[in-house]
Structures are given as structure tokens and as C-alpha cells.
């Protein structure tokens with residue numbers, strides 16, 4: 436370990452994203468990207484920005500994209516924060532709302548970046564074990580000391596928590612911030628955004644990476660009351676006052692406007708998810724009820740690790756989970772129908 440490293444570097448244990456190698460030859464069902472490309476309008480908006488404005492700095496306050504997001508989610512512009520992917524928004528939120536010395540809570544089976552940020556920023560945390568059926572034990576999130584964070588739908592389980600349960604968690608944590616990471620909410624049902632004007636301690640984080648097909652552009656955002664957003668801006672401006680670049684702003688704005696394409700791809704992915712779920716069940720898999728663009732499955736006799744390796748040797752990347760609380764599970768992103776037909780061909784060969 437380098438003698439010049441700060442305590443923060445020594446504490447860090449960086450998150451390793453899913454495999455990305457040789458993607459042109461592979462079917463990538465391992466990092467929950469959208470299998471469909473961004474809409475034509477997004478491509479045109481980015482090209483037009485290249486042709487006209489790329490020599491200029493972007494707006495530090497990202498006003499027009501925040502305005503567009505505010506309109507989409509029926510909020511005010513000062514209730515919207517934009518960042519470089521929701522990972523960055525999450526990191527800023529940990530810094531802005533969670534303190535060293537006050538214990539935060541998140542589910543034991545959840546997004547692996549949460550413990551990474553907590554360690555980096557020296558925030559103590561408690562991992563709350565899920566129920567046996569992988570649902571969230573709502574009451575165990577009451578009266579948290581330093582704050583609460585969880586994805587909804589949860590990742591990697593894909594299970595959605597309804598708004599009544601979220602209200603209960605908010606009611607029982609009046610003195611700390613509750614962050615709901617809605618990376619996959621567009622594949623589920625009601626968003627907690629509708630609760631923002633009722634709960635001053637609620638921060639909802641979403642992303643353009645999944646439902647809006649823009650993982651490569653890196654745009655995420657937070658929605659919450661004005662004071663929370665101000666806190667995020669203070670943290671952001673302490674690092675880099677230019678939030679996201681001009682191409683990201685142009686692409687994200689166009690993606691928000693093209694609601695026809697958005698609705699079409701979401702409907703398509705949900706249909707494929709239902710078909711894939713029933714096909715998996717026919718083959719002896721237990722499939723958790725998914726409200727996301729991925730499924731979380733285990734087989735009654737096949738080892739998840741062997742299946743993962745078989746798929747990898749055959750050009751399909753999926754995720755394999757083996758850790759306390761998730762024994763022998765696979766997470767499979769929903770691809771196009773054609774990709775999923777290839778997936779089943781390979782699966783039927785080995786089963």
C-alpha cells in the first residue's frame with residue numbers, strides 16, 4: 436500500500452463493473468443495459484450539438500435539461516439535480532446527506548456501490564437482511580440513525596416495493612434522508628416521485644442508462660425538495676462546476692421528449708420479460724417476480740456457476756451471484772426477442 440495514500444484511499448474498495456470485453460461478438464445480458472439503441476431524435480440532437488456548439492462550455496446549471504425533467508415529473512426546476520450517471524449522483528448524495536458517526540441502513544442484498552461509497556466517505560452502515568422471499572423487511576428500516584438507501588425495484592432481486600410501504604419508511608424516519616434509487620422504476624409501476632412534495636426527507640434518484648437507452652452517455656438525476664437539491668449542488672460545485680457535457684445534455688433532452696419511442700421500448704422489454712419468465716419456469720427455474728429489465732433466477736438442480744460459465748463460453752454474458760443470502764443465483768438482463776431466443780438455444784443444449 437502506498438505510503439502517500441490518504442486514509443480515504445486506504446479505506447476504499449472500488450466497485451468492479453460487469454464484464455465489458457469484446458462486446459461486438461457477445462450478447463451482453465450482464466449489466467442491465469437496454470437492448471434497443473437510443474431513438475433517432477436523440478442521435479439527431481447529438482449530431483446537431485456537435486455541428487453547432489461543441490466549442491463552448493456547457494451550462495454549469497444545466498437549466499434546460501432540468502427544466503425538461505421538472506416538466507416530465509411535475510416538479511419545479513429547483514427540485515431537480517443532474518449528474519454524470521446516477522452513480523455520481525449517489526456518491527454526491529452520500530456526501531451531502533450521510534455523516535461519519537451516524538449509521539445508515541441498506542438491504543444486505545442490494546446495489547454493490549452502497550458499501551463502496553459508505554467506506555470511502557467513512558459512513559458506518561448496517562446491512563438489513565431481506566425476508567426469505569427476498570422482499571424488503573419494511574419495519575427494519577424504521578428509526579434509522581443516519582439515513583436509509585435502497586433501490587426500488589431492488590437490484591439484483593428485481594422486486595418492487597409499493598408506495599404504501601415507502602410512505603411508512605418515510606414516516607418513521609423524520610430526522611434523516613431516505614434515498615430511493617429508482618434506476619429501474621420505468622419497468623415497474625408507481626414512482627416515489629409523487630411523494631416528494633409531501634416528504635422533505637425524500638430523495639429519488641433515476642438514470643437515463645436503463646429505460647432511456649443512454650448508458651453510454653452517463654446521465655443521472657435526483658429529485659427532491661429544494662433544500663436537498665441545494666445540498667447536492669454545493670457538493671457538486673466543490674468538485675466540478677460543469678456537471679455534464681453538451682452531448683449528454685442534448686441527448687438526454689431529446690430522449691425525454693421522445694415519449695413514443697420510450698413507451699414502445701418499455702412495453703417491448705416488459706413483454707419479453709414475461710415471455711422469458713414463463714420459458715425459464717418451464718425449464719425448472721425459480722424466477723423472482725420481476726419489475727425490472729432483468730430477472731433473478733435459481734435452478735432446482737443446476738449450479739448457477741456452471742450455467743454462467745457455459746453461457747460465457749458460448750458468447751453470452753450473464754451475472755452469477757454467490758454470497759451470503761444469495762446462494763446459487765443468476766441475474767439475466769432482458770435482451771431483444773432474438774437475443775433471448777439465442778439464450779434459450781444455448782440453455783436447452785446444456786439442460
Ligand code: PMP
Nearest residue numbers: 520521522546586590618642644
Ligand atoms: N443504481 C442501481 C441499482 C444500478 O443497478 C445502477 C447500474 N448499475 C446504477 C444505480 C447506476 O447507473 P448509472 O450510473 O448508469 O446511472
